[in-house]
Amino acid sequence: MDYRARQAAARQRLEGAGVEALVVAHLPNIRYLTGFSGSNALLLLEAAGAWLYTDGRYREQAKQEVREAKVEIPPKGDLWKAAAQRARRRRRVGMEAEHVTLAQSARWRENWAGNGKNLMPLRGEIEALRAVKEREEITAIQRAVELASSGFAKLTAKLRPGMKETAAAGWLEYQLRLAGAEGLAFETILAGGAHGALVHAHPGGERLPERGFVVVDYGVRLGGYCSDMTRTLHLGEPSRKARAVYAAVLEAQQAAMAAVKPGVACAAVDRAARRVIAKAGWGGYFPHSTGHGVGLEIHEAPRLGAASKERLAAGQVITIEPGVYIPGWGGVRIEDVVVVTERGAEGLTPTPKQLLQL
């Protein structure tokens, strides 16, 4: 990863925003700019250099990981004071408004503020850089996606009616670990029958039904990058209604994938999925957006929802994941990871999407 080039691009954005420095508080942004993967850090990015503040737990790790920034471990773990003091001669400083808390910015001001100084709330500066992936990043995401997909076959070989959801999720996660996953990208969703009607149902004491859908939504981290996939399988013989719902979601997913192209409005991709589901009669049962960017974070720019103002760009990596959820009955969601290419979309998720009956 070329941290120097990334920081150069970030500095250009600082210039555009009219600030002398940016306080980067969001850990994935810090990782993107310096390589540091610890859980506590603050980065001060200036034209002349970059300073990374962390605590004593990460002294060794910072030495090994951090590129293109000086590492400092301030006394008493007061990262905000240390960074503010370092920047005391700067008069216009940008701060990540979506990630800095009121308490943190107050601490900064106590150690920095003065006459004629300006703290500028900025939004999405580093996220905008991160939205378009480098080739090396796409390769990393693809590896994560393929590792995750390999686990799905191992899950379906084991799934049985009556199994506890937690046991099924655990088996899947173990297979992912054996395949080399560094960790999970988010908490696995594995929910059968009516439980699957909760969009973000986490596995609980519930047992899988004799007959009904099972939604499985999971991801891994590998090389720091996330995968994200959902498949919905059916235990027992699907009813006519089950087949109809599944077919509608699959068609919606394919319609949205077909709509992906550089320059297309993210909202248009969302509409492409929503139109199919509405036409099939389930318009009121698709309560989330169609997708989101994926990378160092499981949810990142761009968003693909009805209210999205963004347009797709080549090099973005996004999910396409429409769903239908019927309270008391069950849910269906199908999700792939897709690269936006010059000519359209390249799906990265190799797992088949036809209705799988176990």
Added chain:
Amino acid sequence: MDYRARQAAARQRLEGAGVEALVVAHLPNIRYLTGFSGSNALLLLEAAGAWLYTDGRYREQAKQEVREAKVEIPPKGDLWKAAAQRARRRRRVGMEAEHVTLAQSARWRENWAGNGKNLMPLRGEIEALRAVKEREEITAIQRAVELASSGFAKLTAKLRPGMKETAAAGWLEYQLRLAGAEGLAFETILAGGAHGALVHAHPGGERLPERGFVVVDYGVRLGGYCSDMTRTLHLGEPSRKARAVYAAVLEAQQAAMAAVKPGVACAAVDRAARRVIAKAGWGGYFPHSTGHGVGLEIHEAPRLGAASKERLAAGQVITIEPGVYIPGWGGVRIEDVVVVTERGAEGLTPTPKQLLQL
């Protein structure tokens, strides 16, 4: 869980802070006050009632979970606008300064601010309530701790030199899932040999050494509550140095546990551990604090570090986890969960602490 009593206690604190309402943005605080466990919510707590804002994904889940609050799903997912509008007649509103971002508070102000209105940054109001656990909460934590402990024996039965760290961590996590864990409380740390010298090393492609320490730090969630434990085992015959380091850490851990009592300064518990490690000659190799509260969150009040200003109180549940980390060689950490009782400390973690050689 008595949400009504919790909200009553929270309202008393609001009165004490001189505000008419509190904007609760921190999800564990929202869960504590209403039972809602979704990943997106905002709670407006007033003397006359409570309103919980979330998005369409959680419509069903909110219906099932939320107690003592009205649920609203605002258009376009704009929780901050909706809550601000609801509170428009309030003139003094508290906001969780440690959890609200600059962007969120700006959104609030756009929809709320006016002449003579005051937004008061508050800190730790709900966290202070949460620090002292109800009996039912201690039982929930104990169940989580016992479930997690049961996995450790299954891990040690499987661990071998040369195993990949990710595979070992995956096996452990699978056993935890089989035992019924809802999820992990944090990313498992499992690091052998020199890798264990990184305090927060996550399992990577590394293989476990033929001879050396393996640090295993993990936790589960059960009933929403977290466990947290660390054990360090040794592969092969421990050297004299290994035995000495282990003995120092164990003695430090026991000294800190013996120091736990209501009214004792948290910093004094930290000192009790640190003194033993310094005396053994490893004073420079213990770069983190001795412990932290545990509950709905894996890290919560109180903190047990050198700079802590808090004092222990009966009903708190904390970790005691000193460690020694020698760069290029390895690390040792031993961690139990402990309830502060009227008479001292009650350890909840049943797993033995003597040096285990595999």
